[in-house]
Amino acid sequence: MTMRRLFRRGISLRAREALHGYAFILIWIVGFSIFTLLPLIQTFFYSLNQVTVTASSINLSFVEWGNYTRALFTDPNFIELLIGYTIETLVSVPIVLIFAMIIALFLNLKFKFKDLFRVIFFLPIVITSGPVIRELTAQGAASAPGIADLPAVVDFLTQLPRALRTPVEYLLTSFILILWFSGVQILIYLASLQKIDKSIYEAAAIDGASGWEQFWKIILPSLSTATIVNAVYTIVTLSHFSENQVIRHIYDQTYDVQGGIGYASAMAFIYFAVMILLLGIVYFFLVQWAKRSGQ
Amino acid sequence: MSHILQHPIAERLRSLLFGGRAHRGLLFNIVLYALLIAIGFVYLQPLLFMFITSMKSPNDLLNPMVQWVPSELFLGNYERAWRVLDYPDTLLTSIMMSIAPSLLQTIVASLVGYGLARYRFWGKPIIFALLLATFIIPPQNTVIPQMLTYRDLGLLGNPLALILPALLGQGYKSAIFILIFYQSFISLPKVLEESAQLDGASDVRIFLTIAVPSALPAYIVAFIFSVVWYWNETFLTVIYLEGGLTTLPMQLSRFTQAYENLYPPGTVNIFDRLNEAVKMSGTFLNILPLLVMYFILQRWFVESVEMTGITGE
Numbered sequence: 329m330t331m332r333r334l335f336r337r338g339i340s341l342r343a344r345e346a347l348h349g350y351a352f353i354l355i356w357i358v359g360f361s362i363f364t365l366l367p368l369i370q371t372f373f374y375s376l377n378q379v380t381v382t383a384s385s386i387n388l389s390f391v392e393w394g395n396y397t398r399a400l401f402t403d404p405n406f407i408e409l410l411i412g413y414t415i416e417t418l419v420s421v422p423i424v425l426i427f428a429m430i431i432a433l434f435l436n437l438k439f440k441f442k443d444l445f446r447v448i449f450f451l452p453i454v455i456t457s458g459p460v461i462r463e464l465t466a467q468g469a470a471s472a473p474g475i476a477d478l479p480a481v482v483d484f485l486t487q488l489p490r491a492l493r494t495p496v497e498y499l500l501t502s503f504i505l506i507l508w509f510s511g512v513q514i515l516i517y518l519a520s521l522q523k524i525d526k527s528i529y530e531a532a533a534i535d536g537a538s539g540w541e542q543f544w545k546i547i548l549p550s551l552s553t554a555t556i557v558n559a560v561y562t563i564v565t566l567s568h569f570s571e572n573q574v575i576r577h578i579y580d581q582t583y584d585v586q587g588g589i590g591y592a593s594a595m596a597f598i599y600f601a602v603m604i605l606l607l608g609i610v611y612f613f614l615v616q617w618a619k620r621s622g623q
Numbered sequence: 624m625s626h627i628l629q630h631p632i633a634e635r636l637r638s639l640l641f642g643g644r645a646h647r648g649l650l651f652n653i654v655l656y657a658l659l660i661a662i663g664f665v666y667l668q669p670l671l672f673m674f675i676t677s678m679k680s681p682n683d684l685l686n687p688m689v690q691w692v693p694s695e696l697f698l699g700n701y702e703r704a705w706r707v708l709d710y711p712d713t714l715l716t717s718i719m720m721s722i723a724p725s726l727l728q729t730i731v732a733s734l735v736g737y738g739l740a741r742y743r744f745w746g747k748p749i750i751f752a753l754l755l756a757t758f759i760i761p762p763q764n765t766v767i768p769q770m771l772t773y774r775d776l777g778l779l780g781n782p783l784a785l786i787l788p789a790l791l792g793q794g795y796k797s798a799i800f801i802l803i804f805y806q807s808f809i810s811l812p813k814v815l816e817e818s819a820q821l822d823g824a825s826d827v828r829i830f831l832t833i834a835v836p837s838a839l840p841a842y843i844v845a846f847i848f849s850v851v852w853y854w855n856e857t858f859l860t861v862i863y864l865e866g867g868l869t870t871l872p873m874q875l876s877r878f879t880q881a882y883e884n885l886y887p888p889g890t891v892n893i894f895d896r897l898n899e900a901v902k903m904s905g906t907f908l909n910i911l912p913l914l915v916m917y918f919i920l921q922r923w924f925v926e927s928v929e930m931t932g933i934t935g936e
Contacts, residue, residue, distance in 0.1 A: 342743070352735065352737055353735050353750065358791055359791025363787075363791060371764050439655065446925045451666055452666065455910050457855030457910075458855075463903070466902075507665055507666070568762065582767065593764075600761055
């Protein structure tokens with residue numbers, strides 16, 4: 329008891345508060361070290377080695393950056409898949425953002441059967457999982473029905489330069505799929521919309537601003553934070569999605585005799601770097617845009 | 624021309640069509656509903672397609688005339704998909720393997736969120752940066768060492784493989800849940816806490832008696848979303864549970880193989896071979912429990928934002 333009292337008197341109120349705070353998050357720090365930090369370091373270590381796993385042990389032989397150069401310069405598929413992933417992500421993000429924003433604007437209005445439409449629009453949150461999406465895509469239920477097969481469209485596509493054709497083709501074949509990734513984003517936009525002070529609209533209406541002007545001058549600037557959050561969320565979700573081609577390739581290589589854990593780890597880190605780069609670019613542009621529209 | 628437009632009837636017609644200050648016009652409403660229905664169709668079409676295809680008999684599948692309305696009520700696909708999926712067993716596993724980690728994850732996330740929201744201490748920005756990192760780091764950058772460790776400990780295929788990370792706040796998408804709790808605890812007025820402190824209540828007591836009840840909606844929303852995400856997660860689940868437990872999505876992802884084990888292609892007649900109708904039945908059975916849950920609890924999904932007070936920061 330005296331010890332405790334001494335201890336209590338010995339440290340300031342401020343330090344006690346901090347200690348209690350640490351006590352609450354301690355479990356997370358332990359978890360982070362064991363389940364995220366340590367495996368991350370270990371994966372990086374593997375990526376610098378040729379790893380062979382036997383029933384009882386793991387054998388490493390140091391190859392420096394050999395796995396990385398192999399992935400970047402020798403692997404016939406990896407770079408192509410990586411480019412495909414980059415294009416798909418850059419095409420999908422604006423579509424998801426615009427689409428989610430439009431739906432959120434709709435759901436922020438008052439109209440009949442609103443509840444019914446809300447239930448339908450949030451369905452993707454519940455259903456979007458790898459195997460389900462794979463089955464639906466395989467049966468052709470995920471593409472905009474038949475558009476990509478129309479002769480006129482096929483003609484149009486062959487006229488386009490290759491750099492443009494891939495994104496447009498992807499857009500046509502996976503349009504519905506892209507829309508299925510916008511459930512949570514709608515929720516986030518809706519939250520931001522509901523925070524806008526109603527009196528601003530009224531003041532704008534009295535000043536004679538049309539709905540169109542209100543959107544560009546009031547609504548869009550106040551959605552800038554939500555847009556950044558949504559962009560990050562979309563990129564991360566698309567990049568982690570288990571049907572993602574790059575992830576499938578890495579996963580296959582893990583168990584491959586030719587590839588192995590070391591090689592897969594190196595690819596995982598290259599993929600991670602590309603993803604960070606994409607996040608960085610999109611984040612940079614959106615922050616620039618938010619600054620400009622905020623003024 | 625202009626005097627016609629100013630006529631009271633024309634004026635009323637215009638107001639009806641294009642709306643006025645106080646109400647929306649008919650035209651606006653027509654466009655609104657047209658768009659809503661079109662988008663709604665985009666979302667429902669795959670489900671509808673799945674459901675209708677799953678009802679088609681082999682004859683209907685071959686008949687190009689049968690597109691949207693099957694000629695008979697055919698449940699044979701479901702019978703087979705049910706057996707291939709080993710439905711009762713995998714369903715139970717799926718339920719257990721999404722509810723147990725979700726429960727732990729929700730509780731731990733609320734503790735961490737509370738610590739971050741209510742206490743001042745050094746290094747908070749670092750913790751937030753690391754939280755964001757756990758959200759961004761792709762699973763394949765951490766999964767292999769974990770898997771090898773689990774293998775050494777004999778935990779592969781064991782429920783603990785999913786439960787342990789959740790218990791230590793590293794469950795699936797845990798950063799999002801921590802932020803949800805952070806948001807809802809930070810809006811809690813400090814006065815309540817301070818008066819309880821003066822009464823001599825301990826921190827744990829304050830957390831349990833004041834913070835938890837006030838954040839009940841956040842708990843429910845976090846738990847529901849967690850269950851859905853755990854249910855749908857297959858990348859980690861396959862790696863950690865393979866060989867031990869089989870969840871519904873796991874079984875669905877090897878549907879073809881499982882089907883051919885049950886109905887070897889060489890021995891059954893052509894109508895009993897695997898076709899898309901059986902596959903769609905399997906897919907539908909896979910999402911059915913989630914659909915049921917969604918329609919019962921839809922209020923919690925749809926209004927989750929208002930209920931938890933997420934502000935979008």
